[in-house]
Amino acid sequence: MSCDPGPPPAWANLQGLIVRGYTHPHSTHLLFRFPGRAAAAAFVKALLPRLQSGADWGATKPASMLNVGLTFAGVQTATTLGNDLKRFPMVFQKGPASKLSQDALFDLGDSAPANWWAKNFAQSALHCIVHAYAMDGDAEKEIVAFVASAAERAGVTELFGTADNSRFTQSQLPHDQVQFGFRDGISNPAPAWPVPGKPFDAGTLDNFVLGYPACTPFSPGPAGDNPTARFARDGCYNAFRVLAQDVTGFEAFLDEAAKPVVAKLGKTTAEAREWIAAKVMGRWRNGSPLVLSPDAPDDATRDEKVFDYGDDTAGLRCPISSHARVSNPRDQPVFPADFPVPRLIRRGMPYGPAGLEPGADRGLIGLFLCGALDRQFEMIYGWMNKNTFSDVFRPGFNTQDAVVGARDVRGVERTFVVPTAAGEIKCALPQFLTTRGTAYCLLPSIASLEAIAEQRV
């Protein structure tokens, strides 16, 4: 694609989490409802001094900081843009519980939108999410208290989306791990600006930041010269998704799935468990990609981001329905309707206690950043629920992501097939994840948040 994306946005006008993975070990994610525009303005105004932009923070990370997202209902309440807001993409206007979003997300059974947020509030009540980050527990307490106090003074209502009315708080797991014991967040797009004349790259920043659609087929919008597009410019969408992970169920699955591996490949049970865990994920728990380290985890490849699947079309090293391969198929050819492969900026973190005691609520607080919620986030989610995007799934086209797929999707196969030189190994896939809630938020530019604070928009 030969085009000119124009000059890049000023990073100081972007919210920081768009361009930087913070790696702060502590975070809390607070949900709010605005009673009206004035309260929203007062709340945002109070938060502004602690708001982290994308500007370089120098040698020392801030001890604490925050970012702010607004749902469509939040934007409606906080601004006077009124009827012009219909320029926002319908996917943002209607939100993740809408029928057309659910055609990709497939939140079925316990995951159904009717059960989200522990049924504590209606989806339409959620207006704002504040993401508060901190370097240690004391700093976290301080900034959470700061946000809660700002809400109280502004008359903004805090909402609690958990059964015990607690906040979504990051848990302290070792080594960048998430709840299934894998390292996470290894491969994220670098926040580069496209270079005219270079081949299209789905990871460049114009695919994520609103207002620069010239060179991206994902058309981040709203675009054009109108009040809503001006408000949205330099913003980015965040699909905020809280996913409970059944850790004990996952470990029980490994126990069962290891049996045919032991029988067929002569591995020990412990080896077979880790082997099958790597096969469903596409990486070993330390991060080593299977396609580079097919036999065992390797410290030399644990952070590897650059690799392809081109010489593993049969999935002998990395199964074609493994999570890492479905969510980022890299050079694997996809159908024209699915091309180009979208990328997401992932800023997730684990919640809930470490360990295996049953009954505990634990999982992932997912922040999936994109410029087009349907054409990037929901597209990949649809792929995870139904592997139909590439000819490698021929002839069945009826498998799904071994980790994330919703098992009750009609017509999909609940068996995971691992091809090996000694023949196929098959295992039954249980449901590993339950959706606790989802919100589509706009992470507005710093300028637009200032405009809200001063009631100029």
Place this chain on the structure above:
Amino acid sequence: MANPLSMYVPIDQDPQIQEKVADLAKHFVDFVKEGLTDSQIVHYAKLVLIPNPPDKGGTQAILLSTEFDEGMRQYLRVFWEQPGINMAIQGIANIAAEGYKPDPPITDLDSFQNYIESVNLEANLYEAYPDTVKQIKAKKS
């Protein structure tokens, strides 16, 4: 499991526009055939002209009906990028009656998509078979 699109658009009763409607209906398949075939996610597409009462004559509305594999919202970009499909849908938008015209006007993919969703009627779908277009083609090849 497929998903239906049922675009229902009442059209302008101006005689010149009524002529355009007939022309659009006549050439509809020619416009969309290549793009829909390439997409491999659409089972069928039909354009139905809904007549005015007999005493009035002419066409009251257009119903564009398709059945998709996958989610409609995630794949409407295919319709935007395929010139024939894009032209057919924008052609319908251009002859829509007041109250059914695109607002805001179609200028980009989002406004195109928002318009389609705004005139899409909810529909109940019966399916005799669960197979997708890709599965059917794979079985036949």
